[in-house]
Amino acid sequence: MHHSRLCAIVIDCHVDELAPVVDFWSRALGKPIASIDQDGDGKYAELQTAADEPIILLQKVDHASRVHLDIETDDLDAEVARLEQLGARRIAFVRGRWWVLEAPSGHRFCVVQRQREVFGPHLNHWD
Template sequence: MHRSRIGVVLIDHPAERFDAAADFWAAAQGTPRQEKRATAEHPYEELRPFEGGVQLALQRTGSGTAPRVHLDIETDDVDAEIARVVGLGAQVVERHESYAILQDPGGHVFCVVPVQTGEDFDRHATTWP
């Protein structure tokens, strides 16, 4: 048995357009950008979370990468969650030590990652057999 949920919605932008996009999305939410800005070494910048603790974040991607939105499914058992979503029709694109990049049957990228949202995960995760 394991648990999972969609924990993070990421808005991905290549480095050359990241700052303008981050300024836009922070203003669109009505909040200032965080002091901790995304860098090549730490490519994530958080925005205000959605209700239910789902995090909204920006990801600084490599030069030339197309802008996109992708989801992170967080789980307390990465291998079990990968197996579950592959059984539903997903395909593994890249497997890393602690997470995986996958595609849904329509070709959209998403990730399966360890728990990132702490107590929000415990309150909102679905338990799978």
């Protein structure tokens, strides 16, 4: 048995500098900025959300701006296999840490390891 849940809404930003768009999305969504530069490389920022809300990340990207979802799990291989059985296909294994998948609709999304210390609420249980 493994578990998964919607973890994050990721706003992919095709911009030269992430900070101005972080400010925009913070004000637009009414969420304070939790981190303007999560990893110190200028590629990731996070808005503050409650424990029972999805994380809101902003990511500087080289492709067109879009929004994608992250699904977190306690068993990466089992969750990717489950999603493949539903029709998703693997696109890339990134940094040896997460999978980018593509849904039958063409939407890209990521499957990541558990992101928050508390792994609930809204947790799905899979056999």
